[in-house]
Amino acid sequence: MNIGLTGGIATGKSTVAKLLTERGALLIDLDKIAREIVEPGQPALNRIAERFGREVLQEDGSLDRKKLGQIVFADDQERKALEAITHPAIRAVMKQRMADYARKYPQRLCVVDVPLLYESGLTEYFERVMVVYVPREEQLKRLMTRDKLSAEEAERRLAAQMDIEEKKRRADILIDNSGTLEETQAQIDRFWQQTEHSGQA
Numbered sequence: 001m002n003i004g005l006t007g008g009i010a011t012g013k014s015t016v017a018k019l020l021t022e023r024g025a026l027l028i029d030l031d032k033i034a035r036e037i038v039e040p041g042q043p044a045l046n047r048i049a050e051r052f053g054r055e056v057l058q059e060d061g062s063l064d065r066k067k068l069g070q071i072v073f074a075d076d077q078e079r080k081a082l083e084a085i086t087h088p089a090i091r092a093v094m095k096q097r098m099a100d101y102a103r104k105y106p107q108r109l110c111v112v113d114v115p116l117l118y119e120s121g122l123t124e125y126f127e128r129v130m131v132v133y134v135p136r137e138e139q140l141k142r143l144m145t146r147d148k149l150s151a152e153e154a155e156r157r158l159a160a161q162m163d164i165e166e167k168k169r170r171a172d173i174l175i176d177n178s179g180t181l182e183e184t185q186a187q188i189d190r191f192w193q194q195t196e197h198s199g200q201a
């Protein structure tokens with residue numbers, strides 16, 4: 001079974017993904033794939049350099065993620081131009097890995113961490129969607145602390161995504177990560193037992 005794992009930036013998707021893999025789930029992480037497809041030598045990196053200029057590259061030719069982030073999170077049009085380059089490549093790798101896992105491990109639960117699942121209209125790939133939720137204010141706080149961003153920079157990143165309350169409404173499975181890690185763990189244990197007992201995993 002495939003589950004799409006989503007939420008807002010810094011609501012705790014990676015934290016929840018780790019809890020699920022510790023219990024035996026397979027994981028496909030789209031943020032990780034997004035990094036792989038822009039490694040030096042990959043066609044997407046050349047296209048990014050053509051579109052945004054060589055100033056988004058570091059001296060060694062790798063992507064300057066901080067600089068590109070500053071450009072694309074300040075301007076919707078620039079962000080869409082980047083997505084037009086990266087998203088098709090990311091999606092192709094995702095589909096391939098999902099097919100590989102389904103063939104090799106048909107009985108295992110496969111969790112696909114997709115930050116922009118709803119924004120990109122990817123629900124059809126998953127039997128169910130799990131949303132990791134924290135209220136917006138907590139999301140902003142955790143994002144500023146983890147990525148050392150100013151309030152303004154963090155707000156810009158949030159503005160590039162669907163509101164977390166809307167994602168909460170759309171969820172098939174809701175994980176509230178605004179409490180302690182132990183409280184989140186208990187929710188994952190409950191989910192894990194339910195899927196195992198119903199034979200869906």
Ligand SMILES: CC(C)(COP(=O)(O)OP(=O)(O)OC[C@H]1O[C@@H](n2cnc3c(N)ncnc32)[C@H](O)[C@@H]1O)[C@@H](O)C(=O)NCCC(=O)NCCS
Nearest residue numbers: 008009030031034065068069072083086090115116160161
């Ligand atoms: C702009 C980039 C270089 C900034 O890199 P940086 O290392 O600062 O951030 P990182 O990649 O770790 O992303 C962190 C989070 O930002 C958010 N985010 C990233 N890209 C986007 C986007 N296009 N729109 C909205 N939110 C985004 C996601 O919640 C993601 O989990 C990078 O995010 C990128 O290449 N984005 C385009 C590809 C993409 O859409 N990735 C996210 C989903 S697959």
Ligand SMILES: Nc1ncnc2c1ncn2[C@@H]1O[C@H](COP(=O)(O)OP(=O)(O)OP(=O)(O)O)[C@@H](O)[C@H]1O
Nearest residue numbers: 008009010011012013014015142146177179180181
């Ligand atoms: N229950 C919790 N209580 C306090 N802090 C938490 C909790 N869960 C996660 N965090 C912290 O919040 C931050 C965001 O969590 P995490 O990196 O898992 O989010 P994410 O949704 O994967 O982020 P991204 O969208 O950038 O990939 C991290 O610094 C993490 O340590």
